[in-house]
Amino acid sequence: MNLLALLISSMLVNNIVLMQFLGLCSFFGVSTKMKSVVGMGLAVIVVIFLSAVITFPLYHYVLVPLNIRYIDTIAFILVIASLVQLTELVIKRFSQSLYKALGVYLPLIATNCAVLGVALTNVANPQSYVEALTFALGSGLGYAFIIITFTAIRMRLDSQPVPKALKGMPIAMVTAGLMAMAFMGLAGII
Numbered sequence: 001m002n003l004l005a006l007l008i009s010s011m012l013v014n015n016i017v018l019m020q021f022l023g024l025c026s027f028f029g030v031s032t033k034m035k036s037v038v039g040m041g042l043a044v045i046v047v048i049f050l051s052a053v054i055t056f057p058l059y060h061y062v063l064v065p066l067n068i069r070y071i072d073t074i075a076f077i078l079v080i081a082s083l084v085q086l087t088e089l090v091i092k093r094f095s096q097s098l099y100k101a102l103g104v105y106l107p108l109i110a111t112n113c114a115v116l117g118v119a120l121t122n123v124a125n126p127q128s129y130v131e132a133l134t135f136a137l138g139s140g141l142g143y144a145f146i147i148i149t150f151t152a153i154r155m156r157l158d159s160q161p162v163p164k165a166l167k168g169m170p171i172a173m174v175t176a177g178l179m180a181m182a183f184m185g186l187a188g189i190i
Helices: 002-013 024-030 034-063 069-094 096-105 107-111 113-124 129-158 169-184
Strands: none
Touching: 002 129, 024 034, 024 096, 024 107, 024 129, 024 169, 034 069, 034 096, 034 107, 034 113, 034 129, 069 096, 069 107, 069 113, 096 107, 113 129, 129 169
């Protein structure tokens, strides 16, 4: 039950995009077409989860025993960049259209602070390996859920009479802010 609460909490209550404001570059940049957003969401889920699979033991079984915890950020960035390259190769091989749709945002997952934020949060909090993986999975699922929901709202707004001054990015930021406030209401539930 504790793992389920952690999963739901990291997905909704402590969402990395809306509550921690991580990963906003890809959040705003890709959220114009549903197909590219679903692909980006899946790619982020995979990269966040796999980076947690690798970075948690790397930190606890290599960096801590060798007393070189201070290089954790650099080590994590190297792991994440490698995983993104691998993900990019897989997407390019199996879905050329998705690869083209994601464009520059696919390699930007490597610099997506959401992925690094989850890895650093996992080692900063005293938790077990299973809890760290649950948190990572929930964070990735939360990222995907929020970006898909945001894109659906954004696509709907494109067909509405939005004032000229708010068209494009301004209305997207207002929408993201309203979503963040709505999700803040979930804070007392879990």
